[in-house]
Structure formats: C-alpha cells, structure tokens
Amino acid sequence: MNEAIHTCALLGRFEENTVRESAAALLPHLAQRGLTTLVQRTAAAGALGDNALPVDDAELVARAQLAVVIGGDGSLLYAARLVAGNGIPLLGINRGRLGFLTDVMPQDMFQSVDAVLEGRYERDHRPLLEARSSGPGRETRSQLALNDVVLAKWETGRILDFETRIDGRFVNSHGADGLVVASGTGSTAYALSCGGPIVDPALDVLVVVPICPHTLSDRPIVVSGRSTISVVLHERFDTRAQVTCDGAVFGELQPGETLEIRPSAHRITLLHPPGYDYFRLLRSKLHWGRGGGNLQR
Numbered sequence: 001m002n003e004a005i006h007t008c009a010l011l012g013r014f015e016e017n018t019v020r021e022s023a024a025a026l027l028p029h030l031a032q033r034g035l036t037t038l039v040q041r042t043a044a045a046g047a048l049g050d051n052a053l054p055v056d057d058a059e060l061v062a063r064a065q066l067a068v069v070i071g072g073d074g075s076l077l078y079a080a081r082l083v084a085g086n087g088i089p090l091l092g093i094n095r096g097r098l099g100f101l102t103d104v105m106p107q108d109m110f111q112s113v114d115a116v117l118e119g120r121y122e123r124d125h126r127p128l129l130e131a132r133s134s135g136p137g138r139e140t141r142s143q144l145a146l147n148d149v150v151l152a153k154w155e156t157g158r159i160l161d162f163e164t165r166i167d168g169r170f171v172n173s174h175g176a177d178g179l180v181v182a183s184g185t186g187s188t189a190y191a192l193s194c195g196g197p198i199v200d201p202a203l204d205v206l207v208v209v210p211i212c213p214h215t216l217s218d219r220p221i222v223v224s225g226r227s228t229i230s231v232v233l234h235e236r237f238d239t240r241a242q243v244t245c246d247g248a249v250f251g252e253l254q255p256g257e258t259l260e261i262r263p264s265a266h267r268i269t270l271l272h273p274p275g276y277d278y279f280r281l282l283r284s285k286l287h288w289g290r291g292g293g294n295l296q297r
Contacts (some may be wrong), residue, residue, distance in 0.1 A: 007036045009064035011079045012071040014044035018095045022070045027051035061086045072096015077246040080146040080268045089269040098285050100188050112273045122272045126185050128264035131245050135257030145245035147186030149261045152178035154242035161234040166227050175214035181229055181261045182207045196220040228262040
C-alpha cells in the first residue's frame with residue numbers, strides 16, 4: 001500500500017451507540033483529509049451523515065484502498081471475510097471487549113488513522129482457513145475463516161463421535177462436544193478457552209483442540225499450517241452437529257459427511273501503529289505479570 005489513499009471503507013455495527021459515535025467523529029476527519037469514505041448500504045448507515053457514501057458490498061471492495069473497522073474482534077473477523085482476495089488492508093479501532101485484532105484504542109483513533117494515511121504503520125500478514133463440507137448427494141460448500149473453524153454439537157446434550165485425519169493420515173477417534181481448528185491468529189480465541197496453546201501468529205501452524213473430550217488423553221495438537229485436516233462425523237443416537245467459521249454459521253454436518261479445513265490461497269493484511277508489539281498486547285489483554293515485580297511495560 002505505497003500509493004496515496006483516496007478511498008477507504010468504514011465498517012462496523014453502526015446500530016451500536018459507541019461504534020456509531022466513533023464513526024461520526026472519524027468521518028469529518030477523513031473528509032478533511034480529502035478521502036471518500038464508503039460504508040455498507042444498511043439501515044444504520046443513514047445516521048452517519050453526508051460524509052459517508054453508502055454502497056453495495058461489491059462496489060465497496062472494488063473501490064476501497066483501506067478498510068477501517070470500528071468495533072470488536074468479531075467485526076474485524078467479518079471484515080476479513082468480506083475483503084478476502086481483494087488485497088484491502090484492515091485497521092481495527094477497538095470498541096469491543098478484548099481487542100486482540102482491533103488493537104487501536106478509541107482515544108488513539110485519529111493519531112493512528114493519520115499515521116496509516118501518512119505511510120507510518122506496520123504490516124501484519126495473516127493466513128486464512130478454508131472450510132469445505134461434502135457428503136453423498138450434497139453439494140460441496142466452502143467458507144473462509146481467519147480465527148477458527150468449529151464443529152460443535154447442536155441442539156443435543158449428547159457428545160459427538162468423529163474421527164480426524166491430517167493429510168490423509170488417521171489421527172484419532174474422538175468422543176467430545178466438538179473440535180476447534182484454529183490458526184495462530186485464532187489461538188487466543190475459542191481454542192484457548194478449550195485448553196489450547198497460545199501460538200505466535202507469525203508461525204505457520206494450525207491448532208487442533210477437542211472441546212470437552214470424554215477421554216482426558218485426547219489433547220490439543222499443533223500441526224503444520226499447510227496441512228489439510230479432515231473430520232468425519234459418525235452416526236449415533238440423536239447426532240446433530242453444526243459448523244461455524246469465526247462464529248458465523250456455516251451449516252449442519254450430517255453423519256457420514258466430511259469437513260475439511262485447509263489453508264486458503266488468500267491472506268489478509270492487518271495494519272498496526274508504529275511500535276506494535278504482539279507480546280505487549282498479550283500482557284495487556286491477559287493481565288500477565290500483574291504484581292509480579294519489575295517488568296518492562
């Protein structure tokens with residue numbers, strides 16, 4: 001992104017008060033810098049005023065040179081899927097809770113946006129996952145994810161029976177509430193809650209984490225990010241399972257069907273202000289080192 005930025009997209013859930021307030025403050029600032037700001041054509045977009053240009057999604061991703069996302073990590077995950085394959089970098093303004101991905105605080109919004117517009121930023125390239133489901137008599141479906149692909153039991157109190165293979169090699173048979181396959185980016189999300197490790201997102205790996213396994217020896221594993229992970233759901237009484245990609249429903253997985261998770265050909269680019277430090281982010285979000293002596297801040 002070496003050329004001057006003339007058109008940016010502003011993304012977020014503008015029906016939420018805090019998101020709308022930040023957007024309303026940022027829009028005149030962008031206009032003063034000579035930028036055209038595109039927003040999605042939604043009912044809430046009308047409340048943003050004349051500095052926002054509502055457009056269809058296809059026009060937004062075709063014209064935008066930068067996407068500024070206001071909200072929580074969920075909003076940035078949605079934006080990543082929206083712009084995947086179009087080379088549009090993302091800058092996240094945190095109006096959510098944790099903010100692992102939307103790492104710019106609201107009080108630093110103007111300074112950080114100006115830094116990006118002036119070419120002062122750090123690029124952070126993150127891989128995407130692709131989920132595919134297939135089965136006899138059913139059309140193959142696919143969806144992208146930045147954080148994780150999750151197989152989970154659905155509308156039942158019973159565990160699922162399924163098996164996993166990695167690059168065609170049998171790994172294990174599982175009795176569990178489900179399975180999380182996460183990228184390094186997603187290792188601090190659902191996978192972490194299920195007992196998985198934190199992985200530096202600079203590493204090209206996948207984390208495979210059972211959800212509440214019936215057997216305690218069924219532990220998380222870390223595998224190459226180039227791997228294809230196959231999950232086959234077995235039949236048992238009242239088996240119902242659902243697949244989500246970054247929390248968005250992908251669809252139901254039927255017994256006998258296969259879910260494949262593989263690296264996508266697409267990557268997304270996150271932009272960070274100068275001086276971004278992933279481990280400082282971890283210390284801040286996970287409250288490491290509180291009251292633990294002399295630590296570098």
